Amino acid sequence: MKSSIITKLRNYFLAGIVTLIPIFITVYLTIVVIDLFANIVPNALNPNKYLPFKIPGLEILIALVITTFIGMISLTYFGKQFLSFGTSLLEKIPVIRSIYSGVTQFTKSFQDDGSANKKVVLIRSEEHTSELQSLAYLVCRLLL
Numbered sequence: 001m002k003s004s005i006i007t008k009l010r011n012y013f014l015a016g017i018v019t020l021i022p023i024f025i026t027v028y029l030t031i032v033v034i035d036l037f038a039n040i041v042p043n044a045l046n047p048n049k050y051l052p053f054k055i056p057g058l059e060i061l062i063a064l065v066i067t068t069f070i071g072m073i074s075l076t077y078f079g080k081q082f083l084s085f086g087t088s089l090l091e092k093i094p095v096i097r098s099i100y101s102g103v104t105q106f107t108k109s110f111q112d113d114g115s116a117n118k119k120v121v122l123i124r125s126e127e128h129t130s131e132l133q134s135l136a137y138l139v140c141r142l143l144l
Contacts, residue, residue: 037063 038059043049048058073079090100125132 034060040066 038046041059041062045062046059048054074083087100091097119138121136121138123134123136125134
């Protein structure tokens, strides 16, 4: 009887942890992103730094406008040349190269490449005693 109560309490505790971790991570990342946006905006462009009152969310709005403007510039001929030059510099630094290429691949996976046939698949490996699983994009099909 005692072991079943302890087992239930342990399972409830683990279920609570599994439930709370995504919530805490979401709240934490939201706070980090808001702070990041507040720090991206230069003090000269941020009215909240010199007005006698604060306008909530203004930093986020200004950061979104700046980010959109940078995106617009990056799609021009000169922006593409500048990004190509910067990428070639980053690819010459050993540790930075690995981080930059990984982040680039991750962000490109969210871009629309015109293919409406992107599918997410679950890959299962049953070679080991514990079942391993991984998510992947299906890029082509090989029919034999």
